[in-house]
Amino acid sequence: MGRGRVELKRIENKINRQVTFSKRRNGLLKKAQELSVLCDAEIALIVFSSRGKLYEFGSAGITKTLERYQRCSFTPQDTSLIERETQSWYQEVTKLKAKYESLQRTQRHFLGEDLGPLNVKELQNLEKQLEGALAQARQRKMQIMIEQVEDLRKKERQLGDLNKQLKLKLEAEGxxxxxxxxxxxSNVAAGSSNFALHSSSQSNITMDCQPPEPILQIGYHQYVAVDHEGTSSTIPKGMAGSETNFIQGWVL
Structure with missing residues (x-):
């Protein structure tokens, strides 16, 4: 009996699947090499395993064979597709160019240039556009001015509050x-009064302790005579010369 046909399907057993992959991979690489040698064919073989490992074979180099494949893979249909895309891009560029020229012409009209070719209706439309643009510009200007005024008022209030705080602080410091x-x-006044009293007391004590100063006297010294009974009498010095044997003259 002959061998029956084997149904090809995924091997569920992981170990058997890995063994089968290794065997058939090696056989496939060997067959590709033999085919390239026997038939002088340019063969490139790329294999990725289920784990992501790369196995490759190239008789003339993988990169060279892939470049050759890309050059040969273009068909006439692809060429016509490229031509259609090129034509579409050309038309798009033409439209954009025309639009750009129209915008430039409109800009010159807004600046008051090249108004000769325009008719009355076009000039009226241009006037309306300019008036609308002017109104929008004025509205935006007023809005900006109002915002600036509000900011200035806010800053004024802040500065006023700061001024009040500084004034209160200055009054407290004052x-x-x-x-x-x-x-x-008060401390200086009390100190000066104490110093005056202390100075006066010191001066009085000093005056009490100082000896009497000599006195310049012109005339006769008074002579005090003491009798035997203990009474004293003052007589001029000149009159008591013979009795007391006191030296007459000027005494300093």
Whole structure:
């Protein structure tokens, strides 16, 4: 009996699948090499395993064979498709160019240039467009000015609040300075009065302790005579010359 046909399907057993892949991969690479040698064919073989490993064979190099494949893979249908795409891009460029020229012409009209070819209706439309643009510009200008005024008012309020805070702080500092000055003045006054009393007391003590200063006297010294009973009498010095044997003259 002959061998029956084997149904090709995915091998469910992981180990059997890996063994089968290794065997058939090696056989496939060997057959490709034999075919390239026997038939002088340019063969490129690329195999990725289920785990992502790469196995390749190229009789003339993988890169060279792939470039040759890309050059030979274009068909007349592809060429016509490229031509159609080129024509479509050319038309698009033509439209964009015309639109660009129209915008440039409109810009010159807005600037007041090249108005000769325009008729009355076109000039009226241009006037309306300019008036609309002018109204929008004025509206935007007023909006910006209002915003700036609001910002300035906000800054003014902030500066006013800051000024009030600084004023209150300055008044508090002034009150503290006045209190310090009054306290200092009272301390200075008390110190000066104590110093005056101390100085006067010191001067009195000094005056009491100093000996009597010599006195310049012109005339006769008064002579105090003491009798035997203990009474004293003052007589001029000249009259007591013979009795007391006191030296007459000027005495400093």
């Amino acid at each position: 009150q503290n300075l006045k209190a310090i000055q009054s306290l200092w003045s």
